[in-house]
Amino acid sequence: AQRVTQPEKLLSVFKGAPVELKCNYSYSGSPELFWYVQYSRQRLQLLLRHISRESIKGFTADLNKGETSFHLKKPFAQEEDSAMYYCALSMGGNKLVFGAGTILRVKS
């Protein structure tokens, strides 16, 4: 069965420190993975997807099939990065399985 695991409920870092939000998945097929972000009082929105291999707002995520991971990284955290982050796996098209989410708090 498809499953997405985000082991940390809360990650607290200081401004300027590196950030890594962990995501592991379980899927027998060829995975398509996403990171979604929800800022305070805003809607859930796409941050990035592994297919595009882009850097969005300084965040990157590399799919590691050997470790079945898709960790989200940013070298220098900013206060505006504070939000809830969800890792998601596509079950086909835009039907997604979400992880439990990680709250990122960036302290000044």
Next chain:
Amino acid sequence: SAVISQKPSRDICQRGTSLTIQCQVDSQVTMMFWYRQQPGQSLTLIATANQGSEATYESGFVIDKFPISRPNLTFSTLTVSNMSPEDSSIYLCSVEDRSRGYEKLFFGSGTQLSVL
């Protein structure tokens, strides 16, 4: 991005009653999805609503409990029937719009439901 209006934004309901949640999109979209987020949990897909056909439900969700309508390409409703406190959750509408480029899946702001 697609603009999704979801109503109501929140409601407090009595056990045994039903609530219908509306999702309106500013453009025609092919697929609409309904998710549930229980307190402290992740988002779970309830069903996919396609215009002109019955909704497709995920494991653990049934039409009698969560009937869905999709009368046209811009609108859908989800009804939570015969509610119990376990139905207290955030319910989210999302739409797939392949014409929007990079971001193809958009989410509404959610309906926070509390059942007493």
